[in-house]
Amino acid sequence: GAVVSQHPSWVICKSGTSVKIECRSLDFQATTMFWYRQFPKQSLMLMATSNEGSKATYEQGVEKDKFLINHASLTLSTLTVTSAHPEDSSFYICSARRGVVLDYGYTFGSGTRLTVV
Amino acid sequence: GNSVTQMEGPVTLSEEAFLTINCTYTATGYPSLFWYVQYPGEGLQLLLKATKADDKGSNKGFEATYRKETTSFHLEKGSVQVSDSAVYFCALFYNQGGKLIFGQGTELSVKP
Numbered sequence: 001g002a003v004v005s006q007h008p009s010w011v012i013c014k015s016g017t018s019v020k021i022e023c024r025s026l027d028f029q030a031t032t033m034f035w036y037r038q039f040p041k042q043s044l045m046l047m048a049t050s051n052e053g054s055k056a057t058y059e060q061g062v063e064k065d066k067f068l069i070n071h072a073s074l075t076l077s078t079l080t081v082t083s084a085h086p087e088d089s090s091f092y093i094c095s096a097r098r099g100v101v102l103d104y105g106y107t108f109g110s111g112t113r114l115t116v117v
Numbered sequence: 118g119n120s121v122t123q124m125e126g127p128v129t130l131s132e133e134a135f136l137t138i139n140c141t142y143t144a145t146g147y148p149s150l151f152w153y154v155q156y157p158g159e160g161l162q163l164l165l166k167a168t169k170a171d172d173k174g175s176n177k178g179f180e181a182t183y184r185k186e187t188t189s190f191h192l193e194k195g196s197v198q199v200s201d202s203a204v205y206f207c208a209l210f211y212n213q214g215g216k217l218i219f220g221q222g223t224e225l226s227v228k229p
Contacts, residue, residue, distance in 0.1 A: 004160065034216070043121075043221040044161075044206070093160065095217075106217060108153075108160035 002028050004096045006109025013084055013116055021079045021112045023094030028107075029074035030096035035067075038091040038111075050077050084116040119144045123207050123220035130197055130227050138192040138223045140181075140207035148209040150174075150183055150190040151217070155204045164192075164205070197227045 003026040013019050023033055032051050036044040050056040050071035058064050068080040081088055094109040124139040149168040153161040165174030170185035179194045190207060207220040
C-alpha cells in the first residue's frame with residue numbers, strides 16, 4: 001500500500017534556528033502534498049498545499065516566509081520552519097495525494113513533534 | 118465556511134461496550150465525509166468514507182451514515198476492543214478546494 005515517510009519524528013531546537021522536516025512518498029508519486037499543524041486537543045489545521053515544481057499555496061494566516069515549503073520532486077516535499085520561536089512548537093503532519101482531485105487517495109505521514117526552547 | 122465539529126474527548130469505555138462518536142458538519146454543496154483513525158505514534162489512516170447522502174461507510178466493525186438532513190456523520194461500533202484505543206478524526210472533502218477539513222479529533226480509550 002501507499003506509504004508516506006516523515007522525518008524526523010521529533011526535534012528540539014533552539015529559538016532562532018531553522019528546522020527542516022521531510023515528507024517522502026515511498027512507493028508512489030505524489031502529485032500534491034499537504035502540510036498540517038496540530039495543537040494539543042485540537043484539529044489538524046491545513047497550512048499549505050504544494051504541487052511538484054510549483055510554488056506552494058498557503059492558507060490564510062500562515063506566514064510564507066516562516067514556513068518555507070519546497071516540493072522539488074514527485075516523492076519529496078520539505079517544510080522548513082525558519083527562525084523558530086517557542087510558539088512554533090507543535091505537531092506537524094504531511095499528507096500526500098495520488099491522482100486527480102476526485103481521487104481520495106490521501107496518505108499521511110506519522111508526524112513531527114517540534115519543540116522550540 | 119466549511120467546518121467539522123466532533124464531540125469532545127477523551128471517551129473512556131470498557132471492552133465490548135457500544136461506541137458512538139458524534140460528528141456534525143457545515144458545508145456548502147455536497148461534500149464527501151470521512152473518518153480517520155490515528156493510533157499512538159502513527160499517521161492518520163482512513164477508516165471509512167461516504168460520498169453522498171444516505172451512504173453508509175463501514176470498516177473493521179465501525180459504521181457511519183451520511184445524514185444530510187441533520188448534517189451528521191456519527192461513528193458507531195457495537196463492541197469495542199482495547200486495540201480500538203486511538204484518536205478518531207471526522208473530516209469532509211469538497212471538490213472545489215480539493216482539501217480535507219478535519220474536526221478536532223476524539224480520543225478513545227478502551228479498558229479491558
